[in-house]
Amino acid sequence: MTITRKGYGVIFGFLLLLFCHMGNAGWLEAVNPPTLTAKIELNDLNKVQHNLSEAKGKVVLINFWASWCPPCIEEMPSLIRLVEHMKTDDLQVLAVNVNENRNRVARIASKLGFNFPVLLDATKSVTKDWRITVYPSSFLIDKQGFLRFKAIGPVEWDSEESIAQVKQLLSEAYP
Numbered sequence: 001m002t003i004t005r006k007g008y009g010v011i012f013g014f015l016l017l018l019f020c021h022m023g024n025a026g027w028l029e030a031v032n033p034p035t036l037t038a039k040i041e042l043n044d045l046n047k048v049q050h051n052l053s054e055a056k057g058k059v060v061l062i063n064f065w066a067s068w069c070p071p072c073i074e075e076m077p078s079l080i081r082l083v084e085h086m087k088t089d090d091l092q093v094l095a096v097n098v099n100e101n102r103n104r105v106a107r108i109a110s111k112l113g114f115n116f117p118v119l120l121d122a123t124k125s126v127t128k129d130w131r132i133t134v135y136p137s138s139f140l141i142d143k144q145g146f147l148r149f150k151a152i153g154p155v156e157w158d159s160e161e162s163i164a165q166v167k168q169l170l171s172e173a174y175p
Helices: 005-019 070-086 102-112 125-129 160-171
Strands: 029-036 041-043 049-051 059-065 091-098 118-121 137-141 146-152
Touching: 041 118, 059 070, 059 160, 070 091, 070 102, 070 160, 091 125, 102 118, 118 125, 137 160
Parallel strands: 059 091, 091 118
Antiparallel strands: 029 146, 041 049, 059 137, 137 146
């Protein structure tokens, strides 16, 4: 079987869509029933270790991204605006960069004005544990450590819908 140029174009387009999803912004899918999350123990750009299990009592938004992924970069300003809008210590945003050079990631984070920790998954071990195949991929975790919402592809984090879902989790009691 011979694949024509057009066939290669179709395959390439599909793979690009699969690995760097350009889907509808603002879409978060509820996880029912809520599930416990995989571990995250990674260092940030300043070599400070972050452990997801230490975030109990906080709502955590985890965003897996890469600098070579245009939708990831396009999504970041809305994530920055979400943090500025919420202004609460009860929300922790963690941006997990996948398998990139620390200096490159630091330059991009500085250029974009990240106002949250950037964790480095240099070995892709956490990315594998979370079964990430599409960038960006994001997860909202409640105060008890349960995964409640996920997004495969970019989200407009400062949209009314996204803010409402974050506020819903923030309003829930923590024992």
